[in-house]
Amino acid sequence: MGAGLLLRLLLLAGAVSVPAAGPGGSHSYRSFYTGVSDPGPDLPAFTALSYVDDQQILHYDSETQRVEPRADWVQGAVDPDYWDRETETLQGWEQKFGVKLRTLQFRYNQTGGSHTLQLMYSCELGEDGSPGAYVKLGYDGRDFLSYDPKKRTWAAAPAETQVTQRRLNEYKAFLQSAATYMEETCIEWLRKYLQHGKAALQSKHPVAQVNDRLSSRDGLTTLSCWVHGFYPKDVAVVWLKNGEAQPQETSRSRVLPSGDGTYQIWATIKINPSRSHDYTCSVEHVSLGAALRVALDKSRVEPEFNLMLITGLVVTVVLVVAVSGSAVSFLRRQGVGYRAAPGSTTTPTPT
Template identity: 35%
Template sequence: MMRDVLLLLLGAHLAYAGTHSLRYFYTAVSGISDFPEFTMVGLVDEGQFMYFDSNIMKAVPKTEWMRQSEGADYWDEETQIGIGIHQTYKVNIQTLKGRFNQTTGVHSFQFMYGCELHDDGTKGGYMQYGYDGEDFLSLDKSSLTWTAANPQAVITKVKWDSTRAETKSETNYLENICIEWLQKYVRYGKDTLERKVSPQVSLLQKDPLSPVTCHTTGFYPSGVTITWQKNGQDHDEDVDLGELIINEDGTFQRASTLNVKPEEWKNNKFSCVVEHQGKTIREILTEDKIKTNYAPFPIGIIIGIVVAVLLLIVIGVAGYKVYQKKKGFKPVNGSDDGSNSSAHTDPKA
């Protein structure tokens, strides 16, 4: 189960298109004694740049470029936002437990919001709530209304739809203020966020009878395509494409497994084709190209999985399946006046 949630989470994080993106994840959890009640995580281009939780009660930078670019006033304001939202979310999660007739067990209330800016100047923004791994509410910017995913969410929808001025303010945040902050953060971290690193490609096999995996690692940005060819033709059958995983250094890795018997790939010409940033790398599948791991599992994969697990813990997602194919997020209230913070406060459900 932990592995499934991990892969779904990473898929959700890394599947979004767009040149640059700014996103926030707010998560409240109840029923877990050794886990923070509330976490707030900010990401630029899939990389975490700030963090707050209800145990440390302090917002902290997670990149050197943020540490060097923003002073004490910024982090004090982020801390106050986190403290305020923590209290609101404690109320919200209890309110929703009541609506769903729940008294015990582990429950989560999550809010995500953000924006993205593409090469051609187009931009997008999204706000969405989830409860216990299912859709709850999402913002429809075109109608300035909220969409309820279940009967329990209708009460909140009616309440929030009645404050149209606030919804306009939220839409303005997504379309303008969020973009301004995104551009500022990209300037701060330009050397890191706009770097281009080509992938390292390896063919891996656990033992002579196992499927062969085409493993790519160390690439940035995250967009990579991995396909297989058989005798010069695209081969889509018997192929399992893995999720993107973040490496310790902020680069990415991804793998594609060819599930055919050894005699088939030995009697045909199979190739793994990797495309990244306009560059194509082709590895022809032959026995001498395969790296076996009768010995230790490749260290790059281990590090990536460890970091991914840490990311999962940091974000504090419980039952995150709802977001696997979604584009969503949002804070539902707060100042849109271009103050020192790019995060938002949040209203009661």
């Protein structure tokens, strides 16, 4: 599935778009098209990205000039000629975005600066299998036109786009094409992607590991909970003290990809090791029937004892080295050296 008739008519009609989060649903297909008037080394003039749920599956930009898959399983969902067709289509959209950017700058009397033209569309399947769809349009970060699939009409935000809105709503053939694409064609492609990506897109249970470490600066112990191996991305992690959630005291990292299609996150909490409390890491995820809870193992060696043990070992080593160094220094002052005799570990032998 590529730009399609819907996106072609959108740009021909003078509409623009900006990425936006869509309504909730169990599965979604989303595409983002972005054009910039002032490209740079890390900012191509045109970029197109497509996602199934939160997994990127397609990529195109004006530097590579080629549509590339971003997930291995996508290959099985399309025919071999798909990539050539999509590449040709998006090369055309790249040119149209350039033209539309210049047109919009002229319309808004903008003679310089950096400007952005973006388009985003999405079709979705809810948890009950009900379909949904929407299109968001904008320029320089401003929402000004969107498609309402229930009313099958276009709605404009600022007054400047009401002329475009009326033009789109009066174009009955366009409205029918938009409805057919978003309600049927896009949903068919989403179902096809879900079928071929079933293994990659299915929920995966999180694994949680708990450990602690002593902070030398403030004497507090930091409990760390590493949650990994889960999919999809959304997860809730909080530390419990004596069974009570501690959301304010829990510090969480960002949810990061693990590189194998799953995600990971860290949650930490600082505690006073001298006080006796039970601490448990609680994880909530769509793949779990109930919250996953992993308690800190209090049977392990306490941090204070670990610190004393390490300190004692260091002191012992220092004393041994100091004593040995004094003995060697004394022998050398006496002009006598020593080495272990062959086959012996105790008898010194003059050199």
